[in-house]
Amino acid sequence: MGSFQRTEFGSQAVGGQYYLTFLTGNIGKAGTGICDAGGAQQMAEFGAPIPAPLEKPKKVAPIPTAKLGEYVLAGKPNKINFWYTQTCGIVGQWPNANKVIEAVKSVPFFVVAESIMTPTATYADILLPATTVFEYDSVMAGTRNHYVQLIEKAVEPQGEAKPDYVIFGELAKRLGFGDRYIVPVEQMIKNVLKPSGITYEEIKKGPVCPVKGPWIPFKDGKFYTPTGKAHFFCEPWAAKGFLPVVTYRQVKESPVGNPELAKKYPLMAIQRKVIRNIHTSFQNNEWLDELFAKEPTVQMHTKDAQARGIKQGDKVVVYNDRGQHPTVAIVNDNILPGVLCLENGWWMGQNGFNSSSVLTNDTVEILGTGTSICSTLVDVKKA
Incomplete structure (x- = not known):
């Protein structure tokens, strides 16, 4: 997790790290490992706060993060007429920030849900006041924490601020399917917890670790692959037409590459x-x-x-x-x-x-x- 992976061939750099880990046996044993992601979501299965619709929605072609500005301005893969953003500082954090600003200005209707006046919020046609993390109940069962715990409201929402899930519920209600989204937060938390076997009553008492005793990812070298082994030959890379083993690739935007x-x-x-x-x-x-x-x-x-x-x-x-x-x-x-x-x-x-x-x-x-x-x-x- 670092600057070396944020390059045109960052996957090769990450793959090189894993090669070293496999070759030296620094995985699958206590005190070893290579990546800080995983946490509770790797230890147990969790559900969605709101059940998925019975009919799968149509697939929408994605926009790569790096190309946000360019793609929106070019209207590809689809022209964007309405843009809703939350929990994200797209103006100033995304690459090629000046082009991102042009893209935001080009969209006819730009809505931001935010708790403070960020640079992104200054471009909003409508700014919806969202609560801070201290003003609503939720659950934490993420990729960077080994515990599942209740997020408890410390103070009442200030002014007209509402949690994002309440804003979505109100929007859904006005669009005619509010019954799907307007769910008590306690029930949403229970929906998230259900596949893990952890109960709402348990996390009300305090943080809960999804596993008992020491937890070792990929214990004894057992991996989530068809063979159960680590693969130096990466089949998904081969399926995309790339060399399936880690190799040095020269990035284009560099003194050597350009x-x-x-x-x-x-x-x-x-x-x-x-x-x-x-x-x-x-x-x-x-x-x-x-x-x-x-x-x-x-x-x-x-x-x-x-x-x-x-x-x-x-x-x-x-x-x-x-x-x-x-x-x-x-x-x-x-x-x-x-x-x-x-x-x-x-x-x-x-x-x-x-x-x-x-x-x-x-x-x-x-x-x-x-x-x-x-x-x-x-x-x-x-x-």
């Missing part, structure tokens, strides 16, 4: 997570603002800085054909020459700055359809 573009933008930019926020969450927290700098930074090697007349603490602009990102230089030898490291999650317009995502590569990762934000060519100059 020498012509590198003449114009010779530096490779990656994004790093920072401790003041999770993606774009908490970025406007006043208490955190007292502890952390009120301006984004970019890390760069001394040689790259000297070649451009940049010193520690200088205000600089990182740029390419997609956009410009004003920031402050951190100059040292703790990063490779030819590489810049940008902060992830800065809000568009916050303290006069913008998101580093205005620069990022919107190529779709070949196998996993993820993003390629960490193979982005840029240059930097003094502001």
Whole structure:
């Protein structure tokens, strides 16, 4: 889980990690493992809060995350006339952020359900006030926690705010099928828990682990494959027409992959997570603002800085054909020459700055359809 996977061939990098794990026997035993995802949902089966419709809905062609802006603007695979977004900071977090903003502006009816005025919310035609996590009851049975627990409302919803599931219920009611969606939250929680065998009464008493005793994923090397073994030969890759074993693949947006573009933008930019926020969450927290700098930074090697007349603490602009990102230089030898490291999650317009995502590569990762934000060519100059 890191920058190395957010490239055009990130699946190869992840596959390389797993190869090392299998070859050295670091899986299926206590104290071993490779990925932090899994948790309660890997330990037990859970259901949906609301039963699925009896008739399967028609399939809708998806839009790859990385290409959100481009696809919406081009009307592919379908023209978007109505866009509803919740729990997501698409403006500023998604790749090629300026194009995403163009896409949002191009949609006739853009609705945002949000609890604070985020950059995404500023573009809403209608802004629906949603509750914070402290203002509704729910259940946590996710992929990053080994316990199932009740989320209990701490305070009543403020103003006219409603939980997302209440908003959906009210919309469904107006569209003529509210009976499917207007379900008491206690019943929704029970629907989620039912396949696991954990009861609502149990989690009311406290967090519950779905398994008894020590839990070891893939214990004794037993995997969820037809053979029960780890496969170095990846059949799903072969089915897509790709080489079915891990190999080195050169990403296109890089000095080696695109020498012509590198003449114009010779530096490779990656994004790093920072401790003041999770993606774009908490970025406007006043208490955190007292502890952390009120301006984004970019890390760069001394040689790259000297070649451009940049010193520690200088205000600089990182740029390419997609956009410009004003920031402050951190100059040292703790990063490779030819590489810049940008902060992830800065809000568009916050303290006069913008998101580093205005620069990022919107190529779709070949196998996993993820993003390629960490193979982005840029240059930097003094502001």
